[in-house]
Amino acid sequence: MRRFAPLILLILLLTGCGRSTDERLLQQAEKHAAQQAETHRQTARQQQEVAESSRRLVEADAKARQEMASMQNGLREDQAEVGRQRDQLETERRELASQRYRDPIIASAIVNVGLVLAALLPLLVCVYVLWFVVRTRDADEAVTEMLVEEIVSEKPRILPPVVPLPALVQESVVDCRAETAGTD
Numbered sequence: 001m002r003r004f005a006p007l008i009l010l011i012l013l014l015t016g017c018g019r020s021t022d023e024r025l026l027q028q029a030e031k032h033a034a035q036q037a038e039t040h041r042q043t044a045r046q047q048q049e050v051a052e053s054s055r056r057l058v059e060a061d062a063k064a065r066q067e068m069a070s071m072q073n074g075l076r077e078d079q080a081e082v083g084r085q086r087d088q089l090e091t092e093r094r095e096l097a098s099q100r101y102r103d104p105i106i107a108s109a110i111v112n113v114g115l116v117l118a119a120l121l122p123l124l125v126c127v128y129v130l131w132f133v134v135r136t137r138d139a140d141e142a143v144t145e146m147l148v149e150e151i152v153s154e155k156p157r158i159l160p161p162v163v164p165l166p167a168l169v170q171e172s173v174v175d176c177r178a179e180t181a182g183t184d
Helices: 004-015 019-152 167-183
Strands: none
Touching: 004 019
C-alpha cells in the first residue's frame, strides 16, 4: 500500500480541488516522494549491509566449520595414537607378567640341573678311572704277551737278533732250562 501512496497522491493532485491547494499538495507530494526515495535508498543500503554481513557470517561459519573439522581430525589422530600406545603398553605388561612367571621356573631348573651335575660328577670321574684302568690293563697284558713272545722266539721281529753266547754261558742256560723243565 505504501508503494501506491505516491501514485494516489499524484492522481489526487492532478484531479485536485484548486490551484492553491494544488501547489500545496504538489509540494507535499514532492516532499513525500523525496522522503520515500530517501527511505528506499536507506533500505537498499541497509539491505546491502545486511547482505554483506550475511556473506561475512557465512564465510566465518564456513571457516569455523573447517577449523572444527580439522580439530576433530586432530582429535581422532590423537585418540588413535593414544590407542596404539595403550596397546603397546598392554603388550609390554603381558610380556613382563609372563617373564615374572617364567624367570623363577628357569632359575629353579638351572639350580636343579647344577645340583644333578654336581652329584653326577664324582660318578663320572669313577667311571672314567675304571675305564682307563681296564683299558690300560688290556694294553699292559698285550704288551707283556708280545714281549714274552719276542724274547722266546728264535727270530725276534722287534728285538735285535740273538747273538750266540759263548760256550760257558750256553751250558749254564741249558742247565737252567733243564732245571726249570724238571720242576714243571
